[in-house]
Amino acid sequence: MTATAARKNFYDVIDQAEHRGFAITITHEGIPKVVVMSFEEYEGWQETLEIMSDPELDKELVKVVKEMKSGKHRKDTISLEQLKKQLKL
Numbered sequence: 001m002t003a004t005a006a007r008k009n010f011y012d013v014i015d016q017a018e019h020r021g022f023a024i025t026i027t028h029e030g031i032p033k034v035v036v037m038s039f040e041e042y043e044g045w046q047e048t049l050e051i052m053s054d055p056e057l058d059k060e061l062v063k064v065v066k067e068m069k070s071g072k073h074r075k076d077t078i079s080l081e082q083l084k085k086q087l088k089l
Helices: 003-008 010-017 039-053 055-070 080-087
Strands: 023-028 031-037
Touching: 003 010, 003 023, 010 023, 010 031, 039 055
Parallel strands: none
Antiparallel strands: 023 031
């Protein structure tokens, strides 16, 4: 979307961008300049970047994912479904 169109339709841009998984790229003179996305989505990206920038945490997550895929995950963990049942959600 051009910057001019975004300015003219600012509230529509906000309404569209607030949906998770939906982002709007705003261009100026045909060049992408900014992206508008929901705050929830932005926070998720920030958390992902923080995790990826911590080499030790990144290694641990890779290890856990590999263990889970191989069925060797820790026995003191439970699935999300089990947690929801315990919390009666």
